[in-house]
Amino acid sequence: MTSYSIGDQARAFALQTASHRLKTTLATLTSEMASGEVADLGQRLQGNTQMLRQMEARISMIDQLDRNAAEIEIFSQGMQDVLEAIRGQTASLGLSLLAEPFSETPALVSMRAAEAGDAFETVVSRINGAVGGKYLFSGLNSDAPPLLSAGRILDELELVTAGMTTATDVSQAVSAWFDAAPGSGGFLDTAYQGTIGQAQAFVVGDGQTVELGATAASTPLREVLKGMATSALVDRGLLAGQYHEQRDLLQRGGQIMTDNASEVLAEMGRIGQAQGLTERARTENSSARAALSAARNNLRAADPYETAGAITMVEAQLEALYSVTARLANLKLVDYLR
Template sequence: MTVYSIGDRARAFALQVASYRLKTTLATLTDEMASGETSDIGQRLQGNTQSLALIEARITLTQQFQRNASEAASFAKGIQDVLGAVETQTSTLGLSLVAEPFSETTSLLAMRADEVEQAFETVVSRLNGAVGGRYLFSGLNSDAPALTSGTAILDALVAETAGLTTANDVVQAVSDWFDAPVGGGGFLDVAYQGTNGVSQTISVAEGQSVEFGTTAADPALRDVLKGLATAALVGRGVLAGQYHEQRDLMQRGGQALLDNSSRLLAESARTGLTQQFIERAQAENSAADATLQTARNNLRIADPFETAGKLTQVESQLEMLYSVTARLSKLKLVDFLR
């Protein structure tokens, strides 16, 4: 009769393999119970994982759209905040320059000129604002400020109006400088550093995108700078010694600010519509993501009752293995030879 047997080392190795297999299965089933998802998605879907891959691709795309929408919302809010602040500041200042009578003193006129110049510097600084490292009013050149410094702009205008002796001439010269086309040596060449006629486009949902075309070169914002600069030139010594001409120049600048107020409000309203569009896109993205997540979970879900049954079975097998191992460890040669 042929007797088959294995040695002690082989038996120990076999027990180790069985113990490792059961412990691995136990850990896998425990993770499934904790997460609610199956560990072997291929077996769960019987090898047909294409539908799951498509759903996960759509989830990734939807979440990217949502990140884009969040970035666009921050960008739009930054633009809206600047437009609101500029409109509030310039409308109040314009009204005071037009309606407030100046006494016949040069000191009061100088004080008002300094106030206007500070306002000009503030507006330029606001138009050079950025959100998330992207400048708001530079068009596609969002990595650089929209404008040079307020001081540089006023210096250029002082040189442009040198030798003029009437408020009318100064107003016309300032207007021509701001309205000059590219290549004309005016605002677009000297002061503005962004792009013209091209909008920033951001995709915020599938088939939906928003455009940000508001720049510091737009007429509404350019005329704000024009009105402020016209009045601020008094503080730079333009028409020096001609009090009435200087007073007229400041009032003309204030009137320009008031006349431009409606265009600033219209620009703000357009930005508000963009914000509403982005909010709707964010809501649609959230709903789509929730639906896709549910569909993915339904494909990946593990049956808790089946998992619990397998877990109990593996625990019983592991206990039995430990029991057998404990008995084998107590065997003696004398007992075997009896």
């Protein structure tokens, strides 16, 4: 009978290789037990990983849609906050200018005019507000403020109304300037810096796009600015010395603000609808993500009972290998020759 033997160095190498293999297998099994996922997905899926890739791509897309929805929620809430502040300010100021019977004295007219001027500056500043580096009411041109400063707008209106001596003429000129079509040298050409007729669109779900069309060029905001600017011109000294005409101009501005209150509310309602659509899309996205994540986890999950059994088996093999290694290490030539 032919026998084969290997040398000590070869035997040591074979034992080292076996030990490394078992330790690597044990580390892999331990990792699977801790993470709950198999280490070799290709083997689990027998090389067919297309479905898993599709699931993960879909989950990534839903994550992006959620980021879009989160952005529009922040943006739309910023718009609502601005419009609510403007609505409250113009409602009180408009009623005050329109209904309060103040006397035609220079002091009272000057006080009301200063109030209108301060309010106009505040409103323009609010409309020029930004969230996350994007301006709220500039349309697609969200990297630039929608309006010139309040002072520069009033400078333009002073040029338009120069030489006029009645509140009626001034009011009509201011109204025509704000209502002028693009290219006519009015508000849209000289004071507004955003886009016209182009809503900001956000994709928030499959076939679901939410648009925010409110800009500083929208009719409700233009009417707010028109009413406040009409009254604020008195603070610039327009119709100086004609206290009756100045009071009339203040009241005309108050009338515009009061008449426009419902339009501001309607604009807030349209933004509220966009917020509702966004919230519904986020709910649908959350449900879809949960279902896909569960399906993906089922494909990637490691059986804890099977893994535990494999760990026990590998540990037993390691113990046996260590025992063999110890016995071989204790062999002596004298014992062999006996």
